[in-house]
Amino acid sequence: MTKFRQWFADVNRAIVAQMAVQKVTQKDLADHLGVHAATMNRKLQDPGLFTAGEFGAVCERLNIDLNNPKSYGAGAS
Numbered sequence: 001m002t003k004f005r006q007w008f009a010d011v012n013r014a015i016v017a018q019m020a021v022q023k024v025t026q027k028d029l030a031d032h033l034g035v036h037a038a039t040m041n042r043k044l045q046d047p048g049l050f051t052a053g054e055f056g057a058v059c060e061r062l063n064i065d066l067n068n069p070k071s072y073g074a075g076a077s
Contacts, residue, residue, distance in 0.1 A: 007069065008047060008048075010069040010070050011047070011055075011059065011064065011066065011069040012044075012047045013069070013072070014059075014062075014064045014069040014070075014071075014072035015044070015047075015058060015059070015062060015064065016044065017072045018062040018063070018064055018072055019062065022062060024061075024062065026040045026041055026044065027040070029058055029061065032057065032058075032061050033054050033057060033058070035054075
């Protein structure tokens with residue numbers, strides 16, 4: 001796995017972890033981005049579907065530090 005792909009996977013895990021911690025639903029994030037809940041579900045299953053702007057908006061909404069995505073969720077130490 002390339003360094004970028006690993007970072008992307010870490011950020012995706014951070015998104016899911018922070019959604020659980022902050023009790024943010026897929027519908028909440030969908031509303032934040034102005035997309036349908038089913039679209040958000042697909043994007044969370046395949047983060048490559050996010051545009052850069054959407055990806056940034058989700059991380060900003062969840063207060064995820066993109067410089068240290070491994071600090072969230074199960075991978076955090």
